[in-house]
Amino acid sequence: MHGPGLRLRALGVAGAPAPGRLTTTFELTGGLIVDTGAAAHGLSRTEQSGIGEILLSHAHLDHTLGLPFLLASLTPRVHGHPETLAAVSESLLDGRIWPSLQHRAEWVEIEPGGQTSVAGWEVDVLGASHTVPCLTFLFATRAGMEGPLAIVGDTRLDEDLVAAVAAVRPAHCVVEVSYPDSEAETAVRYGHQTPRDLRAWREALGPDCLLLVTHLKPQHETSARSDCAALNDPRLRILSDGDVFEL
Secondary structure (H helix, E strand, C coil): CCCCCCEEEEEECECCCECCECECEEEECCCEEECCCCHHHHCCHHHHHCCCEEECCCCCHHHHCCHHHHCCCCCCEEEECHHHHHHHHHHHCCCCCCCCCHHHCEEEECCCCCEEEECCEEEEEEECCCCCCCEEEEEECCCCCCCCEEECCCCCCCHHHHHHHHCCCCCEEEEECCCCHHHHHHHHHCCCCCHHHHHHHHHHHCCCCEEEEECECHHHHHHHHHHHHCCCCCCEEECCCCCEEEC
């Protein structure tokens, strides 16, 4: 399940931009990034040149912000839900917000229940319970292996999704918390989680999985961090920009 040199780097982990905070992008070994919120800011020009594959969880701007800038110099394969790719093409690369750079990428449609091979990884694709079509990615280094890593898309608590992720027994699970528990109604309305929802993930994933919490909204971060601390979970870590994990 684990392999030499397999690495996850969190380039941006904020649920909204703020001074000194970058939005969602994760880099994996092999020239792969998941989402592009921080891709233009968190990667040097040299590092950007090594990116050949992009997985998009969904179309929201905090997850796609850097894509137009990458396409100015790269010609990657971009994998995403059909509605995500359509939104990027029609609303982001529309010739008005940014030049029409669709020709700079190979666009690959993926949907929940599918599988794909990307940059040396075998990826199982699940959904997520968000306000737009959103994907969850389960990564393994070859077909049939238990995955070392799950990156869960933006989601409100979804017991079916929790069970599906837990079934592959990931050693690391990136999962979002956007709001504190006091804002639970807001979180559900906008398709997000609060710290109390992490109890369901821990119960399903077991005591050994490292829960990597992402997507805190900067305006609610202090309260959300306090609620996470109250869980007293020694295998829970709130991510910071630049964190690196060996898989």
